[in-house]
Amino acid sequence: MKTIYKLIAIAFGALAVAACSDDLDTRPEGDTMTEDQKKEIYEQNPEKLEADVLSLYSSMIELLAIEDWYGGQLHFDFGYAAVMLMMDSWGQDMPSEDSSYNWFASSQDMTDRTQTSPLGYFIWNNLYKQLGLANQVIATVPAESEDATSLNFRGQALAVRAFDYLNLVQLYQYTYVGHENELAVPIIAETMTNDEAKNNPRATVAEVYEQILSDLKEAIAILPETGVSGQVNRKVAYGLRARAHLLMQNYDQAYDDAVEAAKGYLPYSIAEVSKPSFNAFNHAWLWGNVISETNDVVLSGIVNFPAHMCSFTGNGYSPGYSGRYINSQLYSRIPDTDVRKGWWATVDEDGQWVAPNVDWTWAITYNGSAYNIAEWEGWQAPYLNVKFGAYNDLYDNATNACDIPLMRVEEMLLIQAEAKGLSQNGSVAEGKAILESFVQTYRDPSYTCTASSKEEFIDAVWFQRRIELWGEGQSWFDIMRLKKPVHRLGTNFESTVAWNLPAEASIFPLIIPEAETNVNPACTNNPIAAAPQAGQTY
Structure with missing residues (x-):
């Protein structure tokens, strides 16, 4: 009855691979204006930086960003929300049809882990391109600036860069704890030249987290508490740092940051989520794509x-x-x-x-x-x-x-519960009290957390996260962070993509695209693992 657009899937044939040095360029092009000249202009009129800052957010919803690289249109090429869908498709909580109409099918069957995968290139390009835009702003505004507007812009860029690194480090290596010295991704400083970027080895997991925490520490110090909807403010930076500390099992710090992030926000009520929601920025959203x-x-x-x-x-x-x-x-x-x-x-x-x-x-x-x-x-x-x-x-x-949610206060409350329950200065009982308060007040008045050990409590919080954050790009990071298996057998996954994978399976980390390794030979790669086979338990 409704109008259906007839769609023709683009065959994944030979790829016109282009060097990605432009996407990784950390400095504005210098053929018309030097960095010193830009700084002088911005010092006289800081608002001119606004266009560069807005590009941080427009890049998150860019349409067909890799069309030239691929040589055609790809209907998953619509920004960071597509990365969220890819990540959720890798796990066990979002089955979908295994058909030619499913543009995330190669994520669902995990055949996107190759050096030439369009989805793999899309993720790398999406995050590093935004990171490069952030570096341009950071390079332009000195840390010692006394102009409030410029410092706000620098703080936004620092927080966005931390967001990109926090995603990258979780995608290209196993989780922090137990893998601190494993190779993750290259760190690109705002002072780095193109030649340096083309000879830039992967940093360790610990080094990437050090960069993340450094960026967020400065961002929190200079960002205002509130700002424009859809842009980063101090609360969002606290939320990002809460995520990072939870990953590092710095539970006391994760709790404190999640508390700061949540101040002033109110979760969706039971009435609000008793109908289709999550489509417009509201009182529960700290950050989202507007x-x-x-x-x-x-x-x-x-x-x-x-x-x-x-x-x-x-x-x-x-x-x-x-x-x-x-x-x-x-x-x-x-x-x-x-x-x-x-x-x-x-x-x-x-x-x-x-x-x-x-x-x-x-x-x-x-x-x-x-x-x-x-x-x-x-x-x-x-x-x-x-x-x-x-x-x-x-x-x-x-x-x-x-609108698309990127961070909600409900996540911060779940971080508070988990962190308090596992910290040295807390207890499972205290964590359970926070968890029960959230669920009983906003989701299920009859809820009781029955966990009696830390292991059971971790699973209780994870269960709530799987439900609450479903479809918001968090499920894969939880699987990696908690070292959980992926179980699809005996569920409503189609038989062609149903299997059971162990925790930290060899196929979990992504493969760095050859478009990067070709122009940056110092960047080594993860080993390529065979895609899982239908019906198998590994």
């Missing part, structure tokens, strides 16, 4: 996050072609009293689509006639995501201009 109807990713029609993640969109791959589902075993563990069980729709014994605990209608009206939204949109299977609402909460909305 999307307007005029952004290129929206004007593209279907090359954007809602096209793949919103089951209510009138213009996309989901639903009908490649929907996003929850692991059926995980879903079965969610209590019926938990409002979040309504974030996924199932089919009852009468064959009717239902979602428990929801406060929204299934009806859609077209030309005066009423239709069931599930039938209208062509929903294909149970456990379908209805967490992410349509733009302006309008069913069948073809305008995919939903």
Whole structure:
């Protein structure tokens, strides 16, 4: 009934690989203006830096950033939200159709771990390009500047650079604890020349975290507490440092930073999440991509996050072609009293689509006639995501201009619980109290945490994170951080992509693209592991 765009998948043939030195350039081009000249101009008028700062955020939602490299359009090429989808696809909590319409299929089957993978190049380019833009701002504004506007811009760039390194270090090596001396990724300083960038070996995990903490320490000192929605402020920097300290098992510091980050924010209420939500910046979001109807990713029609993640969109791959589902075993563990069980729709014994605990209608009206939204949109299977609402909460909305969450206060509360429960200055009982307070107040009034040991408590928090942060790009990092296996057998994953992998399997770290190693021979690579085979337990 609705208009469906007929899509032709682009064959992954020979790649026109271009050197990525431009993406990794840490300095503004000097053919028209030197760094000293730029500094002089910015000192006279600091607002001129604003364009460079805004580019930090526009790069996160850039459309078709690797089109020239690939030689064609790729419908996963819509910014950092696509990286989030790739990461969630690697794990065990987001099954999807294994079909040619699923642009994240090679992430779901883990065949994207090659030197020439378009998805692998996309991730590297996305994060290092933003990092390079951050370096331009950092190089322009000296740390000793006394101008508040300039320091705000420098602080944003430092925090964004830390965000990029925090992602990179978790993607290209195992987690911090136990792997501190393993090779991670190259560190690119704002003072580095192109020649130095082309002879830049991988830093160790510990060295990358040292850079992250250094950047965030300075950012926190100079950023304002509040700012423009979608841009980094001091609270976001605290949140990023809370993530880093949790990864390093610096639990006291993680708790303190998560407390600071959460101040002034309020989680979604039970009423607010009893209907499709997570589509617009609100009181629970510390940071997110603010999307307007005029952004290129929206004007593209279907090359954007809602096209793949919103089951209510009138213009996309989901639903009908490649929907996003929850692991059926995980879903079965969610209590019926938990409002979040309504974030996924199932089919009852009468064959009717239902979602428990929801406060929204299934009806859609077209030309005066009423239709069931599930039938209208062509929903294909149970456990379908209805967490992410349509733009302006309008069913069948073809305008995919939903905002995208990058950090919510709920995550900070979960960090507080985990960190307090595992710290030397806390206890499991104190962690349980924080966890119970959050869940009982905002998700399930009947919830009780039954964990009696640290190991059980870790799993209790992890379970809450798997539900609460589903679809927001956090699940893979938790698998790596907690050293968890990936179990898909006996679930609703299609048989072609169902397997069980052990913790820290050899295929988990990504492969550095040859576009980098070709121009930077000092950058060694991770070993390539064979993709998992259907039905196997490793």
